[in-house]
Amino acid sequence: MRITQIEAIPFKVPLAQSIGKITSSIWSMEAANHVLIKISTDEGLEGFGEAVERPTIYGETQNSILTVVKEWLSPQLTGLDPLDSEKIWERLDKIAANNTAKGAIDIALYDLIGKKLSLPIHKLLGSWDGEKVRVSSLLPFGSPEKIVSNALERKQRQGIQAFKIKVGKDLNRDIKTFIALREALGDEAILYVDANQAWTPYQAIKAIRAMEPYGLAWVEEPIKKGDFEGKLRVANQISVPILLDESATTIEEVWQQIRMGMNCLINIKPSRTGFTISRKIMHLAEAANIPCLVGTARETGLGTAAGIQFATSFKNILLAEVADFEIYEHSLLDNSLEIKNGYAYVPSDPGLGVRVSETALKKYQIKLE
Structure with a gap:
């Protein structure tokens, strides 16, 4: 099994109306401005992860996540076996910082592996x-x-x-x-x-x-x-x-x-x-x-x-x-x-155990400048 494509899809899901806005001592938020990571393989399997924008903590934004995945991380990983985690992380670590972009890719790879083996990730x-x-x-x-x-x-x-x-x-x-x-x-x-x-x-x-x-x-x-x-x-x-x-x-x-x-x-x-x-x-x-x-x-x-x-x-x-x-x-x-x-x-289905709603993703997907 080989990685053929890594996609980064930005989305914006507002907080529920009853909540409105959430704040801490250093940040506030009114929506999830996150990025869906989708990894495809030559066997037709797909794995998913979620990269979180936190500029005040990790220094990452939706735009930075999209850029680093498209221009740096995807070229480094395309063609590799998803099971070769040490080799994958050796390449991820060539790029400094970008914690949540790397974390989401790793999660998507485990989602793939779980689906390949018909096992939930906790197994x-x-x-x-x-x-x-x-x-x-x-x-x-x-x-x-x-x-x-x-x-x-x-x-x-x-x-x-x-x-x-x-x-x-x-x-x-x-x-x-x-x-x-x-x-x-x-x-x-x-x-x-x-x-x-x-x-x-x-x-x-x-x-x-x-x-x-x-x-x-x-x-x-x-x-x-x-x-x-x-x-x-x-x-x-x-x-x-x-x-x-x-x-x-x-x-x-x-x-x-x-x-x-x-x-x-x-x-x-x-x-x-x-x-x-x-x-x-x-x-x-x-x-x-x-x-x-x-x-x-x-x-x-x-x-x-x-x-x-x-x-x-x-x-x-x-x-x-x-x-x-x-x-x-x-x-x-x-x-x-x-x-x-x-x-x-814990969900018992293979991989992460959950299914991304294509209908919801189409609704909340956004296009960044």
Whole structure:
């Protein structure tokens, strides 16, 4: 089997009307401005992946993803066997950065391999559970009352008992919101916060210490991602782990922080490291006895399916942030993903286990200048 074509198809799926707009401390969004990666082979099989535009985090836009796939990555990979992952990544790594473009290509290749072998991807990766994974849901900025209402609705409708709260704009409001959530959800809920690098070390220590008495589980990227020494100082003065996210995009930076002795967890996102590099980061974490999460980049149903496949493959996964694909007016899938009783259930069909809706893709596909 040989790769014959790699296509990059830009699309724009608006957020559902009831949501409108989502913000964090460093970005805001009103739609999924993403890119569908489609890889074809000489055997007629096709594999799909979803590349996520995140200019404030990865420096990638829809235009940059299209350009690097068309002009650089596709010529490097055409003619190769999809099973030769090490050879493929040796060529991908000749091009610097472009994390989500590479990650989506890797996911599409695994989708192909799964279809070729008639196996879901979790069977190729390890299939620790092979059925379901506990999920957490992201709670974006808003009034404390709105955030609590959102969490209670998700708990009632889908049994979700783990939530990530975006923080970093207003410390007093952040603390008030966290306390309100704890009081509304009870002690059994897992609550953690994501500052998206918004704080200084001093602000981080102050904020985290204020939340710790109310059952803060961990804190995600409290300060600038590249300030490893500052992050270590913060970690040494709080009682909860730091969740590495924006600073966990390569094997090298993950290893550098692990060997510093930082009390940490690792948020693995297949959307930026594919399955191949994500698996290597996972094994590095296992060797250091560090638990992991599977994170979200606000993917549609296609990217979410990749997260579920990965999350059900390894025993070292605490939670998967795969409950929020419903924020969009369409998942881009013909078949649905199932979340109930606080768990996401892995699709059992070959590859990613989901089918891209051609009708929806035609509706949401866009043409870039």
